Amino acid sequence: MKLMRTPKKVDIDITNRCNLRCRYCYHFESAGDADGDLPAEEWLRFFGELNRCAVTEVTLAGGEPFLRGDLREIIRGVVENRMRFAILTNGTLITDELAAFLASTKRCNYVQVSIDGSVPDSHDAMRGRGSFERALQGLLALKRNGVRAAVRVTIHRKNVHDLEGIARFLLEDIGLGSFGTNSAGAMGLCRKNAEMVQLTTEERTMAMETLLRLSKKYNGRIQAMAGPLAEARMWLEMEDARLEGRPSMPNRGALTACGCYRSGLSVRADGVIAPCTMLSQIELGRINRDDLATLWREHGLLNALRERGHIPLSRFPFCEDCDYVPYCTGNCPGLSYALVGEVNHPSPDACLRKFLAEGGRLPDRALLC
């Protein structure tokens, strides 16, 4: 596959600080948890290089980006360097004044706010008392000021029974056009709190079925790139392929997931460049020291990652005798690293055979949109 000359998108942790300590945060206690926030001047200098590389979009994350007192200066640097931006936030620090500023830049693709419940209890259980109300106020400030708000619901043991309420609250009461879902992956703080956070097989089964049903009810306005809804769709597709006896599926049967490092890079709060936020332990270089375009094209670790799609799943003892191998992607390398200590390995958490062996059930395919 051909490689872009430069990355198109860069995800940047502009701070390592956060005002919350969500029990399933993938950032804290991971390699991305890198102290030593850089001054704005460092980021502005880096944005100049992104401009020269024709990068078109940055995602500002953390930590909590709105904790930075110089966030406006940083965003002005994004704008002056011909880029658009998105922000990932817990929403609790967004004021009308900040939302108006974001709108005034005309370059904000979206602000992603985490809302995990329809009522404070299911949200605050993992994010801390009072955070639901403050996140909601932040979300409403964005809406009032015409900033596109993208809500992400992380599904865990304390809100898995509230999915209908969450969908009704976000889509009907708040009036969002859509929202996204995922589930807490076994990274960062989530690993420490796995018992409290991660869905049991029974809960995962229920979440898949409920989300498919709700997605149908709301005409596809519930989305997912990962988590129970994405798994339900992918696993049903794999099961259909197996039942039909199809020999393979395009771009499957090897470690083909995911391709994020073909279009972008990430930068930790300490300025270290990594292939992806989920692979922060792979240190490729440092901003304002290493030439980004050269690193992008020539770094051995990055190019090795881009080749992992040629590693067949049949090579792994973990996949031995699995009927789903021809239809499987091996899933997220970051999650694989967190669980088995290897990037080039299928992720056990995303294994359909394992899920079924542990008593999981696939939802009725009639629920698919």
Added chain:
Amino acid sequence: MDVKKPIANPLIVLREEFDDWAILFDPDTGNAFGLNPTGVFVWKLLDGRHNPDDIVNRLREEADDVPEDAGEHARRFIASLEQQGLVGYEIEQGPGAGTGVRG
């Protein structure tokens, strides 16, 4: 002969991708426009120093089998860029007033 010398809007990002193809990205709208290698060649000469005939002459120097009506194609292409705000022209604003660019 067309004497107007177009200038690429400096806000627009040229992202050169594979095999000399590229996209023009307008960060204010988020819109992207695909360019084939000839379009990329033309875009790089929209510097306020070349009119469409100059550009086609340069193209004939660099490439084989340039069609007879390439000049018309180039003018239409530049006009479409202008329509979308991707290109402007430097204009005289009178003595002592400096110059400006209009889109």
